[in-house]
Amino acid sequence: MARLSKQDWLTAALAALAEGGVGAVAVVPLAQRLGVTRGSFYWHFADRQALLREALEWWEQQGTLAVIDRVAALTDPRAKLRSLFEIAITEDPAGGLEPALVAHADDPTVAPVLRRVTERRVAFLTDLYAGIGLPAAHARHQAAVAYATYVGWVQLRRAVPGTLPEVAGDEDALAYLVESLANPRLIEP
Amino acid sequence: MARLSKQDWLTAALAALAEGGVGAVAVVPLAQRLGVTRGSFYWHFADRQALLREALEWWEQQGTLAVIDRVAALTDPRAKLRSLFEIAITEDPAGGLEPALVAHADDPTVAPVLRRVTERRVAFLTDLYAGIGLPAAHARHQAAVAYATYVGWVQLRRAVPGTLPEVAGDEDALAYLVESLANPRLIEP
DNA sequence: CACGTTCCGTACAGTACTGTACGGTCCATC
């Protein structure tokens, strides 16, 4: 398992990030897990932060845009909503990475990436809700609520898996969640 | 500001926990912020983990049970729901502490506390939803969704405050959120 | 005002990590 590429370090960094947060993206532990010494790392990257930055950029490209593209291919707006939530909830873009990112949102390296991703996703959601007939402000509110639900759901699945079986694979609960988000009540503010 | 009590260290620990997570509950930085040296700490506590444990226990007592008691005093079940969400969202029990805890859910000290709190809250929510007429399984699902929304909401408020004005004090969005959670659709799974 | 308790400062030892410098190894290519 000798001779690593830059990408090896990036994927290892994302895995560590998902498990232990920003603090876990440390050179020594990663090197041990990869079976090399830090000599390898400092050849590929300038420093610890460079690794973190590049790993996050890679995730921003892969994880977020890919899903949006897949859903945008559909035509029926309500089908788009259902499909989006199903994909987002069940596929779990990068194995519990999101909770870790949200948790370290104050980190100067994480913050801008998280900001961009959140913005893009909520904007996309807002469009979808507008597409099924919600007025503008209404759609924006519903998008915020729906995105919060998504964030909380993956967060809980990771935090208390045994305690809350609903968030961890229960078919009925999942269907309920998707329907709840795809069919918002038309509440007058 | 000399001569501290044990409680001084506990509250300082909770503040640090909210800001920087479990890793920020470190003796040296806390001592600096409190204007003393570590000599003080090791008189009050056996070690770092003792501080973390006692701080979490204190939070579990204060934060969670108090809110439930206040809401339980009301009679109308739907008013209970509204009141609960309003309190939970606006008062923010302990200043962004929850996101930090969820983030470090794998920490052996955090895990049991978080498990108990989540269990208690979801059970309480389930009762409330059953109280407004939802059948049992339905109520449980809705409780999970609602709690996820709450978790995500406070999480987002802390993570991307500028980006998502909805989650940070917007009156209309807040009202929309509360109504969404207090008036679930009656979806047949 | 002595005196024990409560609380804090300081010094020491130990651990885990970050960066840097440099020497060495593997490997394709010519």
Added chain:
DNA sequence: GATGGACCGTACAGTACTGTACGGAACGTG
């Protein structure tokens, strides 16, 4: 089969933290 670039190991210096040991100050009570 030598040569140069890609890759890794090792040693050194520096930082930030945890615990422990112990001496001493501050304080309330007799």
